[in-house]
Amino acid sequence: MPRAGGTSSLMKSFITFGISSLLILISLATFLITVEWQEFRRASAAHQSTIKLKLLLLYAEKLSRERGPTNAILGNTDADDSQLRQTLELARKETDNAYARLCATVGCNTISNNLTSELNVLAHELAQERENINDLATMPLNERGNERISAQIDRMIGFIDKIRPLITALSNDVITALSNDVITSSSAISLLITEARLAATLREYAGQLGSALTPSLSFKRERTLKEQLKLERLKGHIEELHMRLSAHLAVGALPAEIANAKTNMEQEYFVHATAYLASIEASKSLQTLPSPDTFYKTYVPLMDSILTLRDALLTEAEATTTKAKEDSLLALSVVSILMLVFLALTIKKLRIIHQQVVVPMMQASHALRAISAGHYQEITHSNNLPEEIAEVMEGINTLNRQINARIRLEHERDELVKTLTLQSSTDFLTGLKNRRGFYEAANIEYARAQRHACECCVMIIDIDHFKIVNDTYGHSAGDWALTFIGGILQDNSRIHDISARHGGEEFICMLGNSNLKEGCMFAEKIRTLIEAAMVDIGPDLTPIKLTVSIGITSTHDQHPPLEQLIEQADRALYMAKNLGRNRVQRFDHTALAATAQYSLL
Numbered sequence: 001m002p003r004a005g006g007t008s009s010l011m012k013s014f015i016t017f018g019i020s021s022l023l024i025l026i027s028l029a030t031f032l033i034t035v036e037w038q039e040f041r042r043a044s045a046a047h048q049s050t051i052k053l054k055l056l057l058l059y060a061e062k063l064s065r066e067r068g069p070t071n072a073i074l075g076n077t078d079a080d081d082s083q084l085r086q087t088l089e090l091a092r093k094e095t096d097n098a099y100a101r102l103c104a105t106v107g108c109n110t111i112s113n114n115l116t117s118e119l120n121v122l123a124h125e126l127a128q129e130r131e132n133i134n135d136l137a138t139m140p141l142n143e144r145g146n147e148r149i150s151a152q153i154d155r156m157i158g159f160i161d162k163i164r165p166l167i168t169a170l171s172n173d174v175i176t177a178l179s180n181d182v183i184t185s186s187s188a189i190s191l192l193i194t195e196a197r198l199a200a201t202l203r204e205y206a207g208q209l210g211s212a213l214t215p216s217l218s219f220k221r222e223r224t225l226k227e228q229l230k231l232e233r234l235k236g237h238i239e240e241l242h243m244r245l246s247a248h249l250a251v252g253a254l255p256a257e258i259a260n261a262k263t264n265m266e267q268e269y270f271v272h273a274t275a276y277l278a279s280i281e282a283s284k285s286l287q288t289l290p291s292p293d294t295f296y297k298t299y300v301p302l303m304d305s306i307l308t309l310r311d312a313l314l315t316e317a318e319a320t321t322t323k324a325k326e327d328s329l330l331a332l333s334v335v336s337i338l339m340l341v342f343l344a345l346t347i348k349k350l351r352i353i354h355q356q357v358v359v360p361m362m363q364a365s366h367a368l369r370a371i372s373a374g375h376y377q378e379i380t381h382s383n384n385l386p387e388e389i390a391e392v393m394e395g396i397n398t399l400n401r402q403i404n405a406r407i408r409l410e411h412e413r414d415e416l417v418k419t420l421t422l423q424s425s426t427d428f429l430t431g432l433k434n435r436r437g438f439y440e441a442a443n444i445e446y447a448r449a450q451r452h453a454c455e456c457c458v459m460i461i462d463i464d465h466f467k468i469v470n471d472t473y474g475h476s477a478g479d480w481a482l483t484f485i486g487g488i489l490q491d492n493s494r495i496h497d498i499s500a501r502h503g504g505e506e507f508i509c510m511l512g513n514s515n516l517k518e519g520c521m522f523a524e525k526i527r528t529l530i531e532a533a534m535v536d537i538g539p540d541l542t543p544i545k546l547t548v549s550i551g552i553t554s555t556h557d558q559h560p561p562l563e564q565l566i567e568q569a570d571r572a573l574y575m576a577k578n579l580g581r582n583r584v585q586r587f588d589h590t591a592l593a594a595t596a597q598y599s600l601l
Helices: 004-074 082-106 114-137 141-177 186-218 225-249 256-281 292-363 365-371 387-425 435-451 466-473 475-492 516-532 562-578
Strands: 457-463 498-503 506-511 548-554 584-588 593-597
Touching: 004 082, 004 114, 004 141, 004 186, 004 292, 082 114, 114 141, 141 186, 186 225, 186 256, 186 292, 225 256, 256 292, 387 435, 435 498, 435 506, 435 562, 457 466, 457 475, 457 516, 457 562, 466 475, 475 498, 475 506, 475 516, 506 516, 516 548, 516 584, 548 562, 562 584
Parallel strands: 548 584
Antiparallel strands: 457 506, 457 548, 498 506, 584 593
């Protein structure tokens, strides 16, 4: 029978455990509910920031779109064209409506912060510029002059540069709000926001490209060098943004709306609009150039496909943040209910434990006291313990021994696999990779070069008259010579270069991120080091001179199969041998034969 003191101690421990468990559970419930509440607030903030960002991008779009009729009226020969003025007034009204919607959301008139202050300043400056445009548009075209028109266009473009930091700030607000890992959709939302910003920036540069043509179209003249350089710079920005946007959209499966919008943008802008711009740039007759108004009416609708993509991305981002907000609210509700249910179940379970566990454990307390200070790996028990408890203890000991034995075997297996893997890909004599190791590493490096459009070189090195070395001094001397060549390659290769013994007296190297000129310089360095050295071929033999012939090629402006690249290097090596050995010979891509000798030789 359990002792009275033992019974009292165990009961006190149970009471302490019960109270502690309840306190821990209440603390955990409070913590989880607080966390979920914070996640809900972050999701709500992200949703609100997404709406503000969408309205800010819309305002930037309308402001950018306003430049179209502005450019048309500035470049129009008729200063009293009522239709153009009506179109401009309509565009300004749309800009003002977008500004009003944005201000209603961010509180331009009630809240003072960086965003509202910047927006108020922009509105004031825009009103002044509109008055300047109205004054300039009333003048005859020859009085407006090329410089005044260009300066006015640049000032209108400058408004977008002032809005861009605000767009960045709002985008960062969304991403920061969703930076917690609990919101699983954070990466998707961040990607959508980034893609939408890229599309908006792409639309702006496309609009600037049209604006850059306005002065030359207005006066039916050839573009100045400054204007042409500006056009080329803008086209470069557009191509870069196109590539970045395409790369972003290539990640994962796209919703149907976004995929259709992307396809439409590729067709409308990057096919039709690009062709239209090219036809204007290539026009031989200045008189056949379209007027700014005609150009604006043709070009601007083609740019709308970019906005369609941007809106699809923003709509998806807004829907995702809405879902994140709803999911956070649902999670908050579920966690709150579960914590309450779990608290009730814990109280009930404590009563069951008291009745079904504590009382029986008091009867077996002498056995627990015997093992309380021991480790389960060293558990021993007396024969008077209940059979079930004894079986559990012995089962734990047996399982632990089996786990320890299995861990030792797995460690030995892993070490063996590492050793065999290293041996299978390493040349035992030179310490370089062997043929198999080279192809494994080279295929990976070559695939990386193809993905990043990086040029790389392959060169094959052959020891001149190596058979004479073997025949004269023995195969042991040949091994010393091969080891020496391997050391030269190891000491002079960059960390991302791949050097290997290709077989016999041949070595092969892949030089990553190197053009043919850089590869030839490296090859010449290797050849010179070998030629200048006295090669030790054994403890009892006099050092000898060695030379090598090197054939080298590069991916040039394309990435043929790796085997074809190696074949080119081998053909260049064959030519080096035919031309007298001890030389670097590069493969001539233009003649498809290795006939051009490296210029440093």
